Amino acid sequence: MGQLDKTLKGYTNVILSVAWSPDGTKLASTGHDHTLRIWDATAGQSLTVVQASDSVFKAAWGPFGGRLAYGDVTTQNATSTANVAATPGTFTNAGFHFIVPPTTLSDLQAIAHKCIARSDVLDTLTPNLNANQLGPFVDKVKGLSNQHVGPGCATDLIAVANALQKKP
Numbered sequence: 001m002g003q004l005d006k007t008l009k010g011y012t013n014v015i016l017s018v019a020w021s022p023d024g025t026k027l028a029s030t031g032h033d034h035t036l037r038i039w040d041a042t043a044g045q046s047l048t049v050v051q052a053s054d055s056v057f058k059a060a061w062g063p064f065g066g067r068l069a070y071g072d073v074t075t076q077n078a079t080s081t082a083n084v085a086a087t088p089g090t091f092t093n094a095g096f097h098f099i100v101p102p103t104t105l106s107d108l109q110a111i112a113h114k115c116i117a118r119s120d121v122l123d124t125l126t127p128n129l130n131a132n133q134l135g136p137f138v139d140k141v142k143g144l145s146n147q148h149v150g151p152g153c154a155t156d157l158i159a160v161a162n163a164l165q166k167k168p
Contacts, residue, residue: 006044007044008027008029008039008044008046010037010046010049011029011031011033011035011037012033013031013032013033014031014032015029015030015031015032016030016031016032016055016056016057016058017029017030017057017058017059018030019058019059019060019061020041020061021041021061021065021101022061022062022063022064022065022114023065023110024041025040025041025042026038026039026040026041026047026065026101027039027041028059028061028068028070028101029059030055030056030057030058030059030070031055031056032055033055034051034052034053034054034055034056034072035049035050035051035052035056036049036050036052036056036059036068036070036099037049037050038050038068038101038102047101047102048101048102050070050099052070052072052095053072053095054072055072056070056071056072057071057072058070058071062152062155062156063115063152064111064114064115064152064153064156065107065110065111065114065156066100066103066107066108066111066155066156066157066159066160067098067099067100067101067155067156067159067160068098068099068100068101069096069097069098070096070097070099071095071096071097072095072097098159100159100160100162100163103160103163103164104164105129105130105131105164107160108129108157108160108161108164109126109129111153111156111157111160112125112126112157113126114153115149115150115152115153115156115157116148116149116153118148121144121148121149124140125137125140125141131164131165134161134162134164134165135165137157137161138157138158138161138162141154141157141158141161142154142158
């Protein structure tokens with residue numbers, strides 16, 4: 001049996017799922033306390049907490065790590081969320097959501113390097129990328145054909161760049 005490395009705390013109810021980010025630097029966890037939590041896997045620190053309307057059952061990272069999808073559900077006619085799976089017809093407001101986890105310019109560049117195979121295309125997008133160049137970066141990504149950047153890659157790059165532009 002392995003040795004315990006870290007214990008991440010913060011939940012007030014049962015943890016339902018845990019998922020590693022594709023690069024292994026973050027964890028996403030979901031729980032019956034109506035939260036999705038994103039953690040720095042190295043430091044063991046909470047990066048953000050997303051409050052949902054009810055239990056968050058599962059979260060999954062996009063293949064490039066730029067987005068995270070999660071599902072929650074508001075229930076009625078059930079005494080607890082645990083009874084929902086066994087009680088058809090009790091879902092009243094099921095939701096499937098996408099978020100961009102806390103991110104940096106380095107994360108954006110790492111995603112670009114993971115999902116853009118052609119170095120000439122990569123070189124036009126990321127040289128000396130800084131916060132002032134995010135708008136033109138998004139425009140360039142939108143202008144690329146599917147031959148240069150796949151739709152999942154482009155969506156992640158645009159979502160992360162847009163989130164970075166909104167940072168204070």
